Every structure is written in C-alpha cells, then in structure tokens.
Amino acid sequence: MSLFQEIGAYVDVLLPLPLENAFTYAVPPALVEEIQVGKRVVVPFQKGKFYSGLIINIHADNPTSYPCKMIEEVLDVFPLLEEKHLQFWKWMSQYYLSPLGLVMNQAFPSALKLASKTILLPNPDFDAESEHELSDQEFLLLEAIQIRGKIDLDEAAKIIRKRSAFGVVRSLIQKGGAIATEEMNEKVAPKIENFISIHPQFQGEAALRILFEKLEKAPKQLDILLVFLQLAKDSAAMISRKTLLKHPQAHPQPLTALLQKGVLVQSKQAISRLVENSSDRKEMILSEAQSKSLDEIKASFSHFSTVLFRGITGSGKTAIYIKLIEEQIKLGKQVLFLVPEIALTTQLVGRIRQVFGEVGVYHSKMNEQERVELFNAVVMNQFSVVLGVRSGVFLPFSNLGLIIVDEEHDTAYKQQDPSPRFHARDCAFVLGQLHASRVLLGSATPSIESYYAAKSGKIGLVELDERFGVAIPPAIELLDLVKAKEQGAMKDYFSWALLAEIQEKVENHDQVILFRNRRGYHPVQQCSTCGKLVECPKCDVSLNYHKGTQNLVCHYCGYQEKSVSHCKACGSEEISMLGFGTEKVEEDIQALFPDFKVERLDQDVTKKKSAFKDIFKSMEEGKVDILVGTQMISKGLDFENVTLVGVLNADQSLSWTDFRAVERTFQQLMQVSGRAGRHAKKGKVLIQTRQPKHPIFSFLQKQHFPSFYEWQIVERREFGYPPFSKMILITLSGKKEEIVVEASELMAKKLRLTLPKGTLGPVPPPVSKINNRYFRQIQVKYHVEKIKPQTIKAHLHDLQKALQGAPIFKSIFISIDVDPT
Ligand SMILES: [Zn+2]
Numbered sequence: 001m002s003l004f005q006e007i008g009a010y011v012d013v014l015l016p017l018p019l020e021n022a023f024t025y026a027v028p029p030a031l032v033e034e035i036q037v038g039k040r041v042v043v044p045f046q047k048g049k050f051y052s053g054l055i056i057n058i059h060a061d062n063p064t065s066y067p068c069k070m071i072e073e074v075l076d077v078f079p080l081l082e083e084k085h086l087q088f089w090k091w092m093s094q095y096y097l098s099p100l101g102l103v104m105n106q107a108f109p110s111a112l113k114l115a116s117k118t119i120l121l122p123n124p125d126f127d128a129e130s131e132h133e134l135s136d137q138e139f140l141l142l143e144a145i146q147i148r149g150k151i152d153l154d155e156a157a158k159i160i161r162k163r164s165a166f167g168v169v170r171s172l173i174q175k176g177g178a179i180a181t182e183e184m185n186e187k188v189a190p191k192i193e194n195f196i197s198i199h200p201q202f203q204g205e206a207a208l209r210i211l212f213e214k215l216e217k218a219p220k221q222l223d224i225l226l227v228f229l230q231l232a233k234d235s236a237a238m239i240s241r242k243t244l245l246k247h248p249q250a251h252p253q254p255l256t257a258l259l260q261k262g263v264l265v266q267s268k269q270a271i272s273r274l275v276e277n278s279s280d281r282k283e284m285i286l287s288e289a290q291s292k293s294l295d296e297i298k299a300s301f302s303h304f305s306t307v308l309f310r311g312i313t314g315s316g317k318t319a320i321y322i323k324l325i326e327e328q329i330k331l332g333k334q335v336l337f338l339v340p341e342i343a344l345t346t347q348l349v350g351r352i353r354q355v356f357g358e359v360g361v362y363h364s365k366m367n368e369q370e371r372v373e374l375f376n377a378v379v380m381n382q383f384s385v386v387l388g389v390r391s392g393v394f395l396p397f398s399n400l401g402l403i404i405v406d407e408e409h410d411t412a413y414k415q416q417d418p419s420p421r422f423h424a425r426d427c428a429f430v431l432g433q434l435h436a437s438r439v440l441l442g443s444a445t446p447s448i449e450s451y452y453a454a455k456s457g458k459i460g461l462v463e464l465d466e467r468f469g470v471a472i473p474p475a476i477e478l479l480d481l482v483k484a485k486e487q488g489a490m491k492d493y494f495s496w497a498l499l500a501e502i503q504e505k506v507e508n509h510d511q512v513i514l515f516r517n518r519r520g521y522h523p524v525q526q527c528s529t530c531g532k533l534v535e536c537p538k539c540d541v542s543l544n545y546h547k548g549t550q551n552l553v554c555h556y557c558g559y560q561e562k563s564v565s566h567c568k569a570c571g572s573e574e575i576s577m578l579g580f581g582t583e584k585v586e587e588d589i590q591a592l593f594p595d596f597k598v599e600r601l602d603q604d605v606t607k608k609k610s611a612f613k614d615i616f617k618s619m620e621e622g623k624v625d626i627l628v629g630t631q632m633i634s635k636g637l638d639f640e641n642v643t644l645v646g647v648l649n650a651d652q653s654l655s656w657t658d659f660r661a662v663e664r665t666f667q668q669l670m671q672v673s674g675r676a677g678r679h680a681k682k683g684k685v686l687i688q689t690r691q692p693k694h695p696i697f698s699f700l701q702k703q704h705f706p707s708f709y710e711w712q713i714v715e716r717r718e719f720g721y722p723p724f725s726k727m728i729l730i731t732l733s734g735k736k737e738e739i740v741v742e743a744s745e746l747m748a749k750k751l752r753l754t755l756p757k758g759t760l761g762p763v764p765p766p767v768s769k770i771n772n773r774y775f776r777q778i779q780v781k782y783h784v785e786k787i788k789p790q791t792i793k794a795h796l797h798d799l800q801k802a803l804q805g806a807p808i809f810k811s812i813f814i815s816i817d818v819d820p821t
C-alpha cells in the first residue's frame with residue numbers, strides 16, 4: 001500500500017476549456033499507482049459529460065467547497081508533459097491574461113483532447129486482417145463506426161455499455177481502426193507503402209554469402225539483392241519497394257522472383273507523413289564573412305542566452321543556422337526552428353532536410369493526425385530538429401539546446417485569435433530560460449524592440465552586411481508617380497519607366513517580380529451618380545471585386561455576392577470600378593506583354609494546396625517571366641534569375657495611422673527588394689510612389705537598417721511608444737452597438753482610475769463592424785518603471801470579470817491583447 005492509497009489521493013485536473021482553475025478529483029485506489037503529473041485522465045464534468053484533462057498536481061487535500069468526483073481512467077502510460085512545460089503554460093496564462101484551460105486548448109492537438117463531442121470516423125486504411133488483434137469491446141465499437149459512418153464518444157459509451165468509452169476509443173485509434181476528429185469533414189488517411197526486407201534466415205554475413213552463390217545463375221536477382229544491401233546498408237533493415245525500384249539496376253520481375261522464393265519479404269507499413277527522406281546530404285561551406293558571424297554568434301552566446309543576428313537579405317543566414325544546428329545535434333540536443341509561415345518556406349525546409357535528413361515539421365495546414373504524430377514524436381524524442389510555425393512553442397521538448405526564430409520581426413509570430421494571444425518570439429525567450437537553451441533571433445530588418453534590446457545590452461548582437469558569394473545588393477530607384485502623371489508617362493497605374501524595364505529584363509531572359517499588397521481585381525466599386533460605395537452588408541468595409549469568380553467579396557467576413565449592376569441607393573447603372581488588386585495587375589500586364597508568361601501568387605491562388613508548389617517550380621525552372629504577388633512573394637524566396645522587382649504602389653501602407661506603419665513598410669520593402677539579384681546578376685528595384693520625399697526612402701535606398709533604426713527610435717522615445725512603454729489593447733464587441741459603447745466607456749472610466757494618462761479611448765477601430773458585430777477599442781499604455789505590469793493586468797482581469805458578470809453586458813465579448821502588434 002502506498003501512502004496515497006492509505007490516506008486518499010487527489011489530483012488537480014486541467015480541462016481544455018475557458019476556465020481559470022483546475023478541478024480537484026479523487027483517485028480510486030485502483031488507479032493510484034498510475035497517476036502522474038503530465039498524464040491525461042478522463043473525468044466527468046458538468047451534466048455527465050466526460051473530458052480528457054491533464055493532471056497538473058497530486059495532493060492529499062479533499063476540497064471542502066465542492067463535492068469531489070472521481071477520475072474514470074488514466075489515458076497515458078507515460079506523462080506527455082514535464083514540469084517545465086506546465087511552467088511555460090502558467091507563464092503564458094499570466095502574461096497574456098488567458099485562462100490556463102485555453103492555453104492547454106492551444107497547446108494540444110485535438111486528438112489529445114478527447115471530449116464527449118469528439119467524432120470518430122472509420123479509418124479507410126484499416127487492414128481487416130488486424131481485426132483479430134482487437135478486444136471484444138474494440139471490435140464492437142469498430143463495427144458500429146463502420147456501419148454508421150461516424151459516432152461521437154457519448155454514443156460510443158452506450159455501445160460498449162460503459163460510463164465513458166475513452167480508454168477503448170484510445171486503444172482502437174492506436175490500433176488503426178478509427179480516427180478521432182473535431183471537424184466532421186476531415187478524413188485522415190495514413191500513407192501505406194510496401195516495404196521489402198530480407199528473410200531473417202538469410203540475414204547476416206555467412207547466410208548472405210551462401211545466398212550469393214546460389215544466385216550466381218540469376219544475375220538480375222543478384223542485382224536486386226546488391227541494390228537492396230547498398231540502399232539499406234544493413235541486411236536486417238527494411239526499405240520501401242518504391243525506393244528499391246527507383247534504382248536503375250532493380251527491376252520488378254526479378255524482385256517478384258525473389259519474393260516468391262521467400263528470400264525477400266514484402267510487408268505493408270504506414271509511413272510517417274512527417275518524414276520525407278532526402279538521400280544526398282550536402283556539406284555547407286561558409287564564406288569568410290559567414291564564418292566570422294558564426295564565431296561571433298558563438299562568442300556572444302557565452303555572455304547572453306539570446307542573440308539577435310541581423311544579416312542583410314542574401315547574406316546566407318540559413319547556412320549559419322545549419323552550422324549551429326549541427327553543433328547541437330553533436331551534443332545530443334534538440335533544436336526548434338521557428339519560421340513565420342511554413343507554406344512560404346518550401347525552399348528552407350528543403351535545404352534543412354538536405355543536411356539533416358529527418359526533420360519534424362509542425363504547422364497549421366497539417367491535419368489532426370499529422371499533428372498528433374508529430375507531438376508524440378517529440379514526446380518520444382524522435383526528432384533532433386523540428387521546423388515549426390508559432391504553435392511550435394507548445395511542442396514538449398525534453399532536451400532543447402537551441403531555438404532559432406527566423407524573420408523574428410514577422411507579425412505572423414503573433415497569434416491574434418483565439419486567446420492566448422501570444423508572440424512566439426517572446427515565448428521563445430521564456431522557453432529558452434526554462435530549458436536553459438540558447439535563442440537565436442534572425443532577421444535582415446529586426447523589429448525595433450529586438451534591436452533596441454540588443455543595442456542596450458539586454459541580448460547579444462551580431463551583424464552581417466555582406467551578401468553571400470558574388471551577389472551585391474540591388475540598386476533601389478524611386479519613381480515619382482505625381483511627376484510621371486504630369487508628364488503623361490503613365491499607362492494606367494504602370495509608369496513607362498517600369499514597363500520599359502520589365503520588357504528589357506524579360507527579353508534578356510531574366511525574371512521579374514511585381515509586388516502589390518492587395519488581392520482581388522477592383523477593391524472598390526463606387527456609384528458614379530450618388531457617390532455611394534458598394535459595401536459589405538455585415539461590415540463597414542467596401543467589397544472587393546474578384547474577376548475570376550465574378551463575385552464581390554468581403555475580405556473581413558467572407559461575405560460574397562454576384563457583382564452589382566446598379567446602385568442600391570439611387571438605382572443608377574453607372575458604377576465605376578476603382579483601385580487594382582493582384583488579379584487585375586496579372587491581367588493588365590499580360591495584356592501589355594502578350595508573349596510573356598505571367599503568374600500570380602496570393603491567398604486566392606494558394607487556396608489550392610498544390611498551387612504554391614506548382615508556381616514555385618515553374619518559377620525555378622524559368623517557365624515564368626513575370627510573377628505578380630502580395631507580401632507572399634516577399635518572404636524567403638530565392639530565385640536566381642530575378643533581376644527586377646517592381647513595387648506598384650508603396651504609399652498604401654505608409655498612410656496607416658499605426659505607430660508601426662513606417663517600420664512595417666520598411667521591413668516589407670526591404671524584404672521584397674531582397675528578392676532581386678541574389679546571385680551573379682545585379683538586381684534592380686523600382687518603387688512607384690507619390691511621396692518620394694518621405695524619409696523612409698532615403699534609408700531604404702541606403703539599405704542600411706541601423707540608420708533607419710536611429711531615426712525611428714527617436715520618434716518612439718519622443719512619443720513614448722514601445723520599447724519605451726508597454727501596451728495592452730482591449731477590444732469589446734457585441735451585436736448591439738449601444739451596449740458595446742456603454743460597456744467600453746465604463747471600462748475606460750475604471751481603467752483611468754489606475755492609469756489616468758495611459759488609457760486611450762474607447763474609439764471605433766478602423767473597421768468598426770465585422771460580420772454584424774460592433775467593435776470598440778481601448779488602448780492602455782504604461783511604463784514598467786512607474787507601474788508594475790502585474791498590477792495593471794490584475795486590475796484588467798478583475799474589470800473584465802466584473803463587467804462580464806453584469807447581466808446587461810453578458811453578451812459582450814472582451815478580448816485582451818497584451819503587446820499588440
Ligand atoms: Zn447611386
């Protein structure tokens with residue numbers, strides 16, 4: 001008898017729901033030996049519903065405030081999480097003012113969050129022969145799922161006549177009979193492939209030698225065997241049939257013969273979707289400048305746990321990352337490589353795989369099954385390197401040595417919705433401390449905050465201002481749109497100068513990128529008679545005309561309607577289409593240069609899963625002359641033949657009122673400029689603007705981030721913006737505008753009691769109505785030297801609770817965004 005069995009054991013169980021606290025459950029004596037912090041258990045919660053929750057504490061205190069229920073089952077054999085992972089969750093919950101249950105909800109793939117409403121689907125690849133491995137209850141459940149097509153966990157419990165079916169469901173999923181999902185339409189198909197191995201009888205050197213002699217008269221069969229051994233390197237290993245037959249000396253017929261003789265054995269195996277092997281590993285050779293930076297980074301890590309590495313576009317940062325990763329692997333450590341968006345880093349993933357072979361990849365476009373596989377693989381320590389987007393910070397590494405945050409300035413690192421609204425870069429910093437690992441932030445145009453932290457000695461700084469190889473930075477030229485219009489040197493929104501440049505480059509067999517940060521065809525329709533704009537009925541924004549679908553589309557709520565033929569206000573049929581998006585640019589440029597091959601890359605195109613890869617490939621193969629795109633084309637792409645980048649209108653983002661507008665524009669234009677002339681050919685960037693005198697352009701033309709920073713930091717200091725202050729953005733929304741206004745005014749009034757000067761608003765945000773919901777925002781700005789962040793956050797938390805507790809504000813949704821971007 002253990003101590004807990006004698007005195008009674010209790011566990012605090014966290015549920016993936018918007019709840020602040022964990023709930024205490026009693027542990028039945030039979031399960032006492034199994035419980036451990038970090039394991040999942042099944043517990044009843046509210047009206048006989050069951051959930052899988054996580055044990056976060058074990059103790060002997062029976063709660064007095066509520067009757068304590070019992071845990072039903074323990075789901076895991078080994079804990080999924082360690083204490084430091086829970087510490088990270090707790091930090092995130094407190095820092096970002098998000099209930100701990102929601103942090104759990106974010107951190108776990110849904111298949112790990114089984115709940116009564118989880119849907120079970122039949123697994124189309126389930127092998128009927130495996131049925132005999134199932135228990136009676138598993139078999140009963142399998143039959144029900146196959147007959148009905150889908151069942152939820154409540155139904156499953158009824159079928160096997162148990163209070164909860166979690167345990168049986170989990171083992172059925174593990175045996176491949178069913179798939180768990182929260183989304184009804186998702187079908188997960190594990191990839192099954194045929195694998196070949198040598199029969200155990202012939203494995204080993206002596207047995208093989210005899211086999212070789214026997215096969216002397218069948219040279220083709222011998223070839224197969226030799227190819228097998230060459231590829232597998234070990235007679236006991238297994239290789240896929242496909243891989244084997246790809247070899248020029250391996251043919252299907254002799255393979256079949258060997259299988260019939262029983263020399264080789266074929267079996268079906270699920271191949272992990274996480275791994276795409278690359279056979280040829282390449283050795284990286286660093287330039288002198290790169291080697292110097294690498295040494296500096298290593299030296300800096302002896303003083304700082306976090307180092308900012310600023311290397312201009314084309315300087316070859318990736319090669320340096322790879323060297324650092326190699327070192328960690330030699331030390332037996334794991335590496336988390338964060339990137340802003342996986343879809344945009346095809347080339348990067350390829351390069352990393354070329355060097356390290358197996359790497360894990362974790363991103364939002366993966367299906368549930370793939371996410372769980374990767375999550376479990378990390379628990380089991382199967383990958384040394386994992387490439388991930390921002391949610392990668394939740395992976396339960398046990399032996400992390402290095403976190404790389406590439407393009408650390410990118411706003412994609414910030415989660416907007418749902419809560420927790422975390423910033424993966426800032427999380428990486430905290431993770432680094434918890435794991436005692438190093439953190440490398442990389443960028444050509446770091447965020448003002450990170451560069452400030454580096455300049456003021458809080459984190460290390462290493463800078464590289466030389467492009468790799470023979471490449472030299474592109475020449476950046478401005479084109480004054482006002483002047484060009486006066487001189488009549490415009491064709492629609494293209495300057496003659498840009499058109500001439502495009503023609504010259506393409507005729508010279510170079511490639512051109514045209515950047516326009518707006519998708520669709522015409523962003524605005526206006527009645528020529530009464531001046532009314534065609535707006536979304538549910539939002540206060542105008543509808544975008546998409547020519548491909550002939551629809552007017554709202555980019556905020558997704559609302560669509562057929563394009564209008566008359567004004568809804570006055571009935572006039574004269575509707576003018578204004579503005580231009582990428583779809584129109586593609587069409588216009590094609591009309592101007594009918595012989596050139598034009599492609600487009602934006603969110604609309606990439607809705608098709610393979611579109612990105614396809615365009616990418618044709619671009620690499622030189623089948624595209626002109627690529628038109630949104631910011632999607634600005635990140636990380638590296639095409640040898642691109643020598644001209646045209647920015648069609650740089651003014652749009654400069655006109656934003658946000659204090660970060662200039663920083664964002666600079667980053668974006670630097671990034672997109674960086675696509676030109678990355679190799680032997682010199683690149684050119686042509687920026688069309690109405691405000692060529694704007695100071696941003698002088699820094700851009702110099703392509704010198706430090707002087708841009710010096711200019712910006714003065715402004716930030718003068719107006720007390722971050723990094724000289726901290727900000728929190730509070731957004732209230734609801735279906736009744738007057739209630740939203742009342743609630744936000746009350747909230748602002750209360751906040752002013754603590755922060756009289758630091759509370760701004762409430763004001764309607766730039767888009768104040770989305771999908772029939774009205775929005776108001778309050779901005780809180782404070783200085784950490786004057787008031788503790790915890791004080792403000794505690795105050796905010798109480799205010800939110802009090803407000804949402806009031807009956808008239810019950811329907812108001814309050815979102816709190818700490819460190820908004
Ligand atoms: Zn009208």
Ligand SMILES: [Zn+2]
Pocket residue numbers: 536537538539554555556557558559770771
């Ligand atoms: Zn809308």
